[in-house]
Amino acid sequence: MKIGVGMGTPPDPPAVWVDPAHVAREAERLGFESFWLGEHVTSPVHCESFSPTFAGGQVPGFLDPLVGLGRASAVTQHIKLGSGVTLVPESHPLRIAKAIASLDHLSGGRVLFGVGPGWNREERAMLGGEIKRPWSQIRESVQAIKALWREEECEFHGEFYDFAKVRCFPKPRTEPHPPIYLSGVSPRLVERMVEWGDGWLGFRTTPEELGARMRELRERAPRAGRDPEEFEISMISWEPDRELARRYEQAGAQRFIVQTQQLAEERQATETLERIALAMGL
Template identity: 45%
Template sequence: MDFGISTFVTDEGIRPGVLGKALEERGFDSLFLAEHSHIPASRESPYPPGGDLPRIYYRTLDPFVTLAAIASTTSNLLLGTGVALLIQRDVFHTAKEVASLDLISGGRVLFGVGAGWNREEMRNHGTDPRTRGALLDEQLQALKLLWTEEQAEFHGKFVDFDPVFSWPKPVQRPHPPIYIGGESERALQRLAKYGDAWLPRPGTPPEEIRRVKSWLAEQGRENVPTTIFGAPAERAGVAALAEAGVDRLSLLLPTLPESETLRKLDEFATFAGEFK
């Protein structure tokens, strides 16, 4: 099982380039960055884990700008979003950002997407929370066409455009792998239809991992890679997930100043080394 890192990069923590270099030096294979465009001051949507919304949500950097900076200080580190809120994004700009990052990094992008939870944030982007899943499904279909067709067109209920040119094309063929976040029935259906890999959250039981893998095989989707996003460094839990067939564990790195972050990464590297 491989080990990566998931985190929030903010204006108050370690700089992106230093972080990327430190991850690669310690043998981590990937980095997944969270995305929030803003946090509405009148937010009513409850924070999923409960309690107050952590400060990092208010201050996170743009993931694609951050990953581009990290690409410049690394050679092999995989550059992931965990997760990009595609339903709050323009599909053309997103297609170009992902393809551009894949080009400048030499084909290292892992494109993680999810339907999101902050309904006020969605509404500020003009997205109806009630139809965000259907919107996301159409956006994923449109992105694949923009990445793979010389002249792409798409005609859906939420995404609709006549033939267009969209360059650059990604380095990875046919396109960067799409990691589908979430564990709901709707998310799993999305994974089976449009995803290349699964990005479930920590707390997903090993037996559920096995069930989903078996179900995917029944849908003709055998050997879909699975990465646990934002997991704690707990030995018993990690061993059980590895036995269940998880391919990668992305450990949750707290957002800290540089010296504290490097110490925490040293701890994580020692922990990961126990499973190699």
């Protein structure tokens, strides 16, 4: 089982952020396989969306994840760098393709590309994202991103995005492209993953529920001409629970990501990572 770690929010109010470079360097030293950063561009003051994580729908604060992963890339050699997740409806695919490819190019092919709509509908609307059909928008954006990575000259004409022929460089180092992980718990998640994804970033899912998803994957993948074994399943936990990781592994997961919160300064961050590493048997 691969063990990853996610760097969460700072204390509230967010006055000081620990440098992701420090956290990633320590994570690599301690044997973590991957380092993850999530995304929220803004936090609308008046928010009615339900948050599974943040009370009252108020996000304490997030560093830009790709800037943070760029910092992490510069001070590490082997640890994978995960966007967990990029809120795809909030950015144009031209910008996402450029940013992810640049990070993958500079890191030597270490990017894991998590995608999702996010829970905050107000934030998504402010940034031009689709409210009622976000996954349709994400699917189309990913189609455009893959084309931009694959083709020397690319044009795209879809429902949500339309652009004339362009050149977009650099291309990712990872062949054919960085793996794309769908996030969330939608009933259609496996269907979408089989159609255009490479894996799942799951959370708030029991091992038994994961087992049911894996049975669905084994049924759907061959019908789409894909091997069920090619998909990588990652489960996120807010606690370093080794027994839970074992049960997830038995159900079919390959990666267990421990999400940290409230990292206020470097010493505390190191101690937190050391505690997690010990608990997970690293």
